[in-house]
Amino acid sequence: MEIILAIVIGAAFGATLDRIGATNPNFIGKMLNLTNLHLMKTILLAIGTGSILMFGGQMLGLVDVGHMSVKAAYVGVFIGGLLLGAGWAASGFCPGTGVCAAASGRKDALFFIAGGLLGAAAYMANYPAWKAAGLLDNVAGGKVTLGSVPGASYEGLTGIPGDLLGMALGAVFVMVAFVLPERLTPEKGLAQPAE
Amino acid sequence: MTLNWKTGGLLLGFVFFLAVLLVKPIGVSTQFVILDGIVADAVSPGFITQTEDGYTSTNAYMAKLDGKYAKSAANPLNYSFIFVLAMMAGAFLSVRARGGLERGEGTMPALWRANFGDSAAKRYAVAFLGGFVVLYGARLAGGCTSGHMMSGMMQTALSGYIFAAGAFAAAIPVALMMYKKEA
Numbered sequence: 395m396e397i398i399l400a401i402v403i404g405a406a407f408g409a410t411l412d413r414i415g416a417t418n419p420n421f422i423g424k425m426l427n428l429t430n431l432h433l434m435k436t437i438l439l440a441i442g443t444g445s446i447l448m449f450g451g452q453m454l455g456l457v458d459v460g461h462m463s464v465k466a467a468y469v470g471v472f473i474g475g476l477l478l479g480a481g482w483a484a485s486g487f488c489p490g491t492g493v494c495a496a497a498s499g500r501k502d503a504l505f506f507i508a509g510g511l512l513g514a515a516a517y518m519a520n521y522p523a524w525k526a527a528g529l530l531d532n533v534a535g536g537k538v539t540l541g542s543v544p545g546a547s548y549e550g551l552t553g554i555p556g557d558l559l560g561m562a563l564g565a566v567f568v569m570v571a572f573v574l575p576e577r578l579t580p581e582k583g584l585a586q587p588a589e
Numbered sequence: 590m591t592l593n594w595k596t597g598g599l600l601l602g603f604v605f606f607l608a609v610l611l612v613k614p615i616g617v618s619t620q621f622v623i624l625d626g627i628v629a630d631a632v633s634p635g636f637i638t639q640t641e642d643g644y645t646s647t648n649a650y651m652a653k654l655d656g657k658y659a660k661s662a663a664n665p666l667n668y669s670f671i672f673v674l675a676m677m678a679g680a681f682l683s684v685r686a687r688g689g690l691e692r693g694e695g696t697m698p699a700l701w702r703a704n705f706g707d708s709a710a711k712r713y714a715v716a717f718l719g720g721f722v723v724l725y726g727a728r729l730a731g732g733c734t735s736g737h738m739m740s741g742m743m744q745t746a747l748s749g750y751i752f753a754a755g756a757f758a759a760a761i762p763v764a765l766m767m768y769k770k771e772a
Contacts, residue, residue, distance in 0.1 A: 399612055400668045404675025407604050407615060409683035414597035417680055419698040420772065421591070426764030429771055435594040436601060437739070443602025444743040448609055463614045465731050465741060467748040474730025475737070475755020478723050482756065483763035485719025486698060488734040489727055490617040492720065493673060494680035499690045501709075502697055502716040509720025511628075514621040516721070517728035521650040524729060540745040551747055560745050567742075571598060 408494050417495040419486020419502075426483045428578040435571045442567030449560035452543070459545040466536040470529040605739055612668060614744065616736030618727035619658070620673045626651050626662030637663050650728075703772035730755075 414436050415421040424430035451457030465471075482488050487495055487506045495503035524530055535549050541559030542550025550556055592600070608615045626646070630636040637646045637659045644659035646652045651659045661667050684690060693699065697712040705711060727733040730752050732741065738756065741749020 396612065396668045397666065397671055400671040401675045401678075403604065403608050403611065403615075404672035405679030405682070406607070407672075408676035408679025408681075410597070410601050410604050410679075411676070412680045412683040413592045413687075414594075414601055415591040418591075418694075420700045423698070423700040423764055423768045424771075426760045427768045428761065428765070432591070432594050436592075436598040439594060439598025440601035440605060441739060441743050443599055444605035444609075444739070445745070447602065447606040448743065451606075451610065457610055461609050461613055462744055463740075464744055464746040465737060465748045467746075467751055468731075471730045471737070471748050471751045472755040474726040474728070475752040476759040477726025478730065478733060479726075479756035479759030479761075480763050481719040481722030481726065482734070483760040484767060485716045485723065486701070487716070487719065488723060489621060490615075490673075490676065490733065490735045492723075493617070493677050497677035497681040498684040499695055501695055502712050505713040505716040506720035506723075509717035509722075510621050510724035511625055511720075513721035513724035513726075514618075514728055515625045515629075517725045518622060518625065518648050518650040521653075534747060538747050540747060540750075543745075556745060563745055564743075571594070 407490075408497070411491055411494050412498060417491045417498055417500075419495070419500075422482065422486040422488075422491070430577055431574055432576065435574050438567050438571035438574070442564045442571065445560050445564030445567065449543075449557045449564065452545075453557050453561075459543065460547075462543070462546055462548070464537045464539055464546075464548045467533050467538065468530050468536070469533060470524060473529065605743055609740070609744075614736065614740035615672075616669070616732055616740060617673055617676075618724060618733035618736065620670055621724050622650070622658055622728065623661045623665070623670055626658060627665055630662060639663070699772040700768055703770045704768055 411417050415433055421433045425433045448457055452459050485506050487503055489510060492503050492506045492510065496507055534551060538549045538551045539556050540551050541554040541556030543556030546556065605615060626637060637644055644656040644663050646656065646659040661670060696709045701712055730737060732752065737749050737752035742753060
């Protein structure tokens with residue numbers, strides 16, 4: 395049963411990534427150099443939609459709180475985020491969109507995957523050093539959510555009801571998606587008005 | 590060709606919701622480790638070994654969490670690994686259904702060509718290096734754009750916010766420096 399769900403949800407995710415332009419490095423590059431925020435608006439709306447549906451479903455008792463999976467917070471999360479961000483901008487791929495891009499016929503994505511397999515292997519070899527340096531030690535409680543989600547096995551960073559906070563933050567993501575302009579940098583190549 | 594952000598965002602959000610409703614939040618980057626584990630064990634048998642109550646590995650990272658990764662590499666027919674293969678199939682079918690990849694995009698994106706020229710070797714080298722840094726960073730962080738940024742922030746996980754702050758703090762300056770010409 396789980397394998398069938400993996401096939402159905404995985405295929406839907408891959409097809410959606412293609413249709414929103416996330417597997418296209420042009421859109422990633424234009425989002426990150428702030429010239430076309432279309433994909434950013436898509437992502438923000440998606441996070442908001444997912445959040446509202448999940449926490450709303452939990453409040454109605456339709457979604458199993460036990461399906462949540464919260465990752466730990468530690469200094470390495472930020473350092474790893476910086477590294478991923480740099481490589482993401484340079485290549486135009488992240489792990490999920492990279493494999494989908496390769497499947498859609500982008501040969502450069504195959505080189506991204508090869509580099510990724512080597513990078514993951516390098517981390518596997520270096521893992522004890524990061525651990526010994528204390529950079530994988532939990533901060534702020536580790537696996538925490540911003541509010542305290544009723545029935546969840548994770549601690550809340552604050553005592554605010556986590557499901558309500560999740561709905562509210564979801565609404566904020568949706569609003570930001572709407573108010574964010576299509577681009578943040580001035581259009582180049584447009585004639586400047588004469589003095 | 591590309592979906593309007595309102596339709597696309599709702600669709601993507603619904604897929605993330607579906608995953609957490611039916612199984613668990615979406616994540617991808619761990620599967621690079623699992624594939625590495627499968628290859629390592631094929632090349633050098635004994636990399637992964639079965640124990641009395643599970644699996645372990647000679648590599649400390651593969652063996653952590655009571656051999657969770659070692660177990661997945663020993664049994665590739667598991668949810669998360671099949672999920673990534675299905676993603677590839679889904680993307681492939683979606684591209685075919687809309688008439689295939691745009692002309693000239695197979696070797697490099699137009700934005701790259703506008704800034705760095707036609708050399709495929711140069712593009713492949715940067716894609717390879719980018720992949721190395723992305724997956725090294727994702728494993729250090731414990732997740733990637735899917736697991737930390739999308740699934741994490743959707744669940745109001747503190748780690749998701751920390752990850753997104755780091756990712757954009759590096760990605761935007763790098764993109765502004767590298768991609769000055771528009772395409």
